[in-house]
Structure formats: structure tokens, C-alpha cells
Amino acid sequence: MIKLTGGSRVARGSLRLRSSSGSSWGRLLALTFIVWLAFAAYSLAMMVVAPSQLQPSNVVEVVDPRGLATQIAERGVTILYFKQELCPGCAKVEPALMRLASERRDVRLVVAHIDRMLERDPRATLEMLGDFKVLGTPTIIVYVDGREAGRHVSTFGLGDQYKPLKEFVEAAIEGKALPQDSGGVYTQLRLPHERAFEPGYIVASSLTALGLGLVAALSPCSLPMVLAYSLSSRGSVKPAMMLWKAISLGSAALLGGSILVLVYLASSITPVNMYKLLISVSASLLIAWGILTVVEMKHTLVTIPWLTRMLPLLGLQCSLPFLIAMISMLEAAPHIMLLGSIAFTVGYITPYLAASTSLDLARSIESLMRSKILLVAQGVALIAAGAYILYNVKTLI
Numbered sequence: 001m002i003k004l005t006g007g008s009r010v011a012r013g014s015l016r017l018r019s020s021s022g023s024s025w026g027r028l029l030a031l032t033f034i035v036w037l038a039f040a041a042y043s044l045a046m047m048v049v050a051p052s053q054l055q056p057s058n059v060v061e062v063v064d065p066r067g068l069a070t071q072i073a074e075r076g077v078t079i080l081y082f083k084q085e086l087c088p089g090c091a092k093v094e095p096a097l098m099r100l101a102s103e104r105r106d107v108r109l110v111v112a113h114i115d116r117m118l119e120r121d122p123r124a125t126l127e128m129l130g131d132f133k134v135l136g137t138p139t140i141i142v143y144v145d146g147r148e149a150g151r152h153v154s155t156f157g158l159g160d161q162y163k164p165l166k167e168f169v170e171a172a173i174e175g176k177a178l179p180q181d182s183g184g185v186y187t188q189l190r191l192p193h194e195r196a197f198e199p200g201y202i203v204a205s206s207l208t209a210l211g212l213g214l215v216a217a218l219s220p221c222s223l224p225m226v227l228a229y230s231l232s233s234r235g236s237v238k239p240a241m242m243l244w245k246a247i248s249l250g251s252a253a254l255l256g257g258s259i260l261v262l263v264y265l266a267s268s269i270t271p272v273n274m275y276k277l278l279i280s281v282s283a284s285l286l287i288a289w290g291i292l293t294v295v296e297m298k299h300t301l302v303t304i305p306w307l308t309r310m311l312p313l314l315g316l317q318c319s320l321p322f323l324i325a326m327i328s329m330l331e332a333a334p335h336i337m338l339l340g341s342i343a344f345t346v347g348y349i350t351p352y353l354a355a356s357t358s359l360d361l362a363r364s365i366e367s368l369m370r371s372k373i374l375l376v377a378q379g380v381a382l383i384a385a386g387a388y389i390l391y392n393v394k395t396l397i
Contacts, residue, residue: 031288043395063116065128074146082139096161135322142172209340213347222315228385229311230355231378252309283389290382
């Protein structure tokens with residue numbers, strides 16, 4: 001009798017667990033749909049009421065990758081600015097660039113729209129990214145009399161962008177800013193066969209990709225995701241569990257990053273922008289996840305644990321030029337593509353692992369595990385990360 005009773009209790013407990021998981025899914029999906037509908041309505045309103053902006057006459061916007069090189073003046077100063085539509089760093093530094101162009105009419109600002117270039121000619125865009133060694137956005141290159149005099153990738157810190165941007169441009173014009181070479185990850189779309197198998201070149205490419213992964217994780221695109229991941233991830237500080245977390249996170253980033261690139265490229269030939277749709281739905285899911293965490297005061301990820309792996313993927317947006325270039329090297333130099341992709345992934349996930357492991361140590365204290373403050377912090381971080389992404393998506397078209 002006792003055994004039968006115990007068995008029935010286990011069965012009832014399993015039934016309750018499955019029921020709880022199902023109800024969590026239902027609430028999460030319903031709230032995600034509501035948040036996404038609100039964003040879709042907002043995006044439509046933005047397209048209707050968005051004012052037309054006047055820009056200085058010395059600003060040239062380029063959407064044809066084959067004509068970009070001809071826009072660099074042989075005499076005078078040209079600033080070449082590579083941007084993406086969903087790049088938070090671009091949104092931060094672009095107003096400063098426009099202000100500089102309006103104040104320095106002797107400077108020619110050439111804006112290269114990577115998204116529009118891919119829509120027009122994907123193959124030529126990949127070649128152009130290789131020629132100009134664009135590894136991420138925003139990338140700002142200063143040319144003096146047709147020669148590169150300075151290069152800067154990402155934003156100019158977290159504060160005001162205009163002053164450090166102006167100092168960088170002036171230093172480049174005066175010859176005091178050394179060009180930041182990419183280190184040889186790729187110089188053309190197709191690498192020379194003899195150079196592709198040089199040990200020094202292979203090592204330099206891998207080390208550069210590793211460093212770029214670290215920079216990408218600490219960029220404005222990814223930092224909100226690092227915070228949200230560290231607060232939402234729950235694990236153990238045992239070496240075996242930490243190794244498993246690193247492998248699973250790295251595999252998700254490597255595979256997910258490749259899928260993200262393919263969706264991004266496919267959006268240039270599909271009637272619906274699948275990339276924006278995917279990113280906006282994912283961001284809406286984060287907001288819904290955060291709201292449920294705060295309202296219900298429980299870890300929603302207990303029943304949906306794989307959600308945490310989505311966070312690092314959403315921080316890869318500004319690294320898409322690098323990922324696209326690496327994939328395009330498959331035919332010419334598959335070994336460099338493979339090593340570079342792995343090295344980039346290792347560098348990219350390192351801050352995520354470091355932050356989450358630190359909090360896992362803190363969570364080992366029982367009093368902290370019971371604290372509602374941690375749950376509120378987790379929910380707020382998720383809501384902020386999702387809202388941050390939606391703010392940069394702006395519209396679905």
C-alpha cells in the first residue's frame with residue numbers, strides 16, 4: 001500500500017511538473033505575441049510619421065559595393081564609414097559623424113550601407129568587405145589624399161562620441177594615428193594559395209579572430225546580452241559543469257551565428273525581411289520572459305532552460321560583416337575559416353562565461369538564492385536587453 005501511494009505521489013508530481021511547464025510556455029508565448037504586436041504597430045507608425053532628415057552636402061551615401069572605391073577622393077580628406085541598420089554602435093556614433101561633416105565641409109564623409117549593398121549584389125559586397133578589411137560595424141577609415149591614415153572599429157567609449165571622434169580624425173590627418181591593420185584575417189575574398197598555408201599567417205589570423213571575439217562581446221551590441229545572460233544563467237562552479245557550459249555555449253554561438261548570417265543574407269532576396277522578423281520576435285521573447293520573471297517572482301528558465309543560449313546570439317549583430325567574410329572563405333581557405341570561426345567563438349563567449357561563473361559563485365550562498373532582489377534584477381535585465389534590441393530594429397522593413 002505504501003509503495004502504491006508513493007508511486008501515485010511521484011506520478012502526480014510529474015503531472016504537476018509537466019502542467020507547470022506547459023502553462024509557462026503558454027504564458028510566455030502569449031505575452032511574446034502581445035509585445036511583438038505592439039512593436040509592429042509602433043514600427044508602422046514610425047514609417048508613416050518619420051520626418052525626412054537633411055544632411056550636409058559633403059555626405060555621400062553609397063549602396064552599390066562596386067562603386068565604393070571610386071568615392072575616395074585622391075586629394076583631400078575622406079572619411080569612409082561602414083554601417084548596418086541594426087547596429088547599436090552605429091546609432092551611437094553616427095550623429096557625431098554627421099556633426100563633424102557639417103562643421104568640416106572640407107572633409108568628405110562616405111557612408112557605406114552594408115545592408116543595402118547585400119540586397120543589391122551579395123557577391124560584390126563580400127568582395128568589398130574583404131578589400132576594405134571590414135570586420136565589424138561601425139568601422140571608420142580616414143583617407144588623406146587617397147591613402148589610409150587611420151582606422152577605428154566600434155564606438156569611442158561609452159560617453160560623448162564627438163570629441164574623441166574629432167580627435168581621432170585630426171590625428172589621422174596630421175599623420176599621428178596609425179592605421180589599425182586587421183592582422184591578416186583576410187585581405188581579399190580569395191586568399192593566395194601559398195599564403196593561406198603559411199604557419200605564421202594561420203596563427204596571426206586565429207589570434208586576430210580571438211581578439212575580435214573579445215572585442216565583439218564587450219561592444220555596445222553585446223554588453224546588454226552579457227548582463228542578461230549572467231543574471232539568467234544558472235549552473236555549477238564545478239569544473240565538469242563549467243566545461244559543459246563552455247562547450248554548449250560555444251556550439252550554440254558557432255552554429256547559431258552561421259544560421260544568423262544565412263538568414264541575414266536570405267533577407268536580401270525574400271519579400272519579407274526574415275532577419276528583422278527573427279530579431280524582433282526574439283527581443284519580444286526576452287521582454288516577455290523578463291516580465292514573467294518579475295510578476296511571478298520565479299525563474300522561468302527552470303522550465304525553459306535553453307532560452308539563455310539565445311542571448312549571446314543577439315549580441316552578434318555588429319559582427320555580421322566578420323562572420324559573413326569568414327563563411328565566404330570556405331571555398332578558398334576552409335582551414336582558416338574553421339580556425340578563425342572557432343577562435344572568434346572562444347573569444348566571444350569568454351566574457352559570458354566569466355560573468356555567469358562569478359554569479360554562480362554568488363548563488364552558492366543560500367541566502368542569495370532565496371533573495372527576491374536577484375529575481376527582480378534578472379527580469380529587469382531581460383526586459384532592458386529586449387527593449388534595447390527593439391529600439392535598434394525600429395521598423396520591420
